[in-house]
Amino acid sequence: MDDGKNIDTFSDYMNDEARVSPVERERINFEISLIGKMVEAREQKGLSQRGLAEISGVKQPAIARLEGMKATPQIDTLFKVLHPLGYTIEIVPLSNK
Amino acid sequence: MDDGKNIDTFSDYMNDEARVSPVERERINFEISLIGKMVEAREQKGLSQRGLAEISGVKQPAIARLEGMKATPQIDTLFKVLHPLGYTIEIVPLSNK
DNA sequence: ATGTTTGATAACTAATGTGTTATCATGATA
DNA sequence: TATCATGATAACACATTAGTTATCAAACAT
Numbered sequence: 001m002d003d004g005k006n007i008d009t010f011s012d013y014m015n016d017e018a019r020v021s022p023v024e025r026e027r028i029n030f031e032i033s034l035i036g037k038m039v040e041a042r043e044q045k046g047l048s049q050r051g052l053a054e055i056s057g058v059k060q061p062a063i064a065r066l067e068g069m070k071a072t073p074q075i076d077t078l079f080k081v082l083h084p085l086g087y088t089i090e091i092v093p094l095s096n097k
Numbered sequence: 098m099d100d101g102k103n104i105d106t107f108s109d110y111m112n113d114e115a116r117v118s119p120v121e122r123e124r125i126n127f128e129i130s131l132i133g134k135m136v137e138a139r140e141q142k143g144l145s146q147r148g149l150a151e152i153s154g155v156k157q158p159a160i161a162r163l164e165g166m167k168a169t170p171q172i173d174t175l176f177k178v179l180h181p182l183g184y185t186i187e188i189v190p191l192s193n194k
Numbered sequence: 195a196t197g198t199t200t201g202a203t204a205a206c207t208a209a210t211g212t213g214t215t216a217t218c219a220t221g222a223t224a
Numbered sequence: 225t226a227t228c229a230t231g232a233t234a235a236c237a238c239a240t241t242a243g244t245t246a247t248c249a250a251a252c253a254t
Contacts, residue, residue, distance in 0.1 A: 027176050030185065034172065037188045048230060062212055064232055071211055072173045074241080075131065079124050082188060088127060090189045091134045091179060145200060159242050161202055168241055171211080 031072065038078075039067050041085040055084045128166070135175075136164050138182040152181045 020028070042052050049067070053060040058080050065071040066081070073081075075089065082088060117125070139149050146164070150157040155177050162168040163178070170178075172186065179185060 023180065026180070027173060030176055031173065034186070034188060041188075049232095050230080059213060060231085061214080061233080065211080068232070070233090072171050074169050074171050074211070075175060076124060076128065076169045077212080078172060079127055083120065083123070083191070086191050087188050088191050089131070090187050091131060091138075091184050092187045094180070094183050094185050146202095147200080156243060157201085158203075158244080162241080165202070167203090171241070174242075 031069065034078075035067060035069055037087075038081060038085075041082070041087055045085055047085075052081065052084070056080050128169070131175075132164060132166055134184075135178060135182075138179070138184055142182055144182075149178065149181070153177050 042049075047055075049060045049063045052058075053063055056063075058077055062071075062077070063081065066073050066077075078089060139146075144152075146157045146160045149155075150160055153160075155174055159168075159174070160178065163170050163174075175186060
């Protein structure tokens with residue numbers, strides 16, 4: 001590279017405040033962690049996407065899009081997916097770290 | 098009324114399993130409580146919808162629609178609104194009451 | 195009384211999520 | 225090898241949310 005900034009990795013990109021603001025970065029990390037827990041919960045239950053689709057009412061392609069972060073779910077969709085997995089969503093105070 | 102069911106109040110309606118399934122009822126209650134906390138947090142901060150719109154980036158009509166439950170937010174919108182209020186969202190195990 | 199702020203809403207466009215159906219490559223299994 | 229289940233994806237229609245701009249009635253303050 002011939003300029004001063006490393007943008008070779010996703011991590012570099014995310015940490016470049018000129019491109020991704022701190023708040024935006026937090027939002028992205030929030031979504032990644034949220035989806036991660038969703039996938040984890042499904043797999044821990046030994047459910048396939050199709051299995052979860054059946055019991056949740058959310059279709060398999062939609063679940064795949066969510067898990068692959070191709071779409072940002074609406075809270076009712078997230079609820080429908082999480083509920084049969086034994087989870088729900090809560091508003092909690094921002095614990096600054 | 099001439100049939101056996103009371104559907105005079107919203108509460109009666111919600112508790113009629115023939116109309117609203119238990120899961121659906123849970124989802125509705127979940128959303129009501131979620132939105133309730135959102136409004137509470139905003140008012141506790143002494144913010145108007147317009148004020149919150151400015152610092153969150155979500156427009157005032159959108160906030161009004163959410164608070165009035167005319168729309169089901171996407172999780173990124175909810176995050177954007179909650180964050181400047183000092184809150185975030187978390188996935189938590191279903192504590193069966 | 196006047197002006198201001200508030201939340202709500204209307205009307206429309208743009209953006210995005212979900213349903214639907216089908217397919218594909220991959221990995222596991224018989 | 226052949227079969228089956230899996231996650232991913234395509235393409236399209238449909239539904240819904242969010243942005244945009246403007247307005248309104250009510251509450252509040254000057």
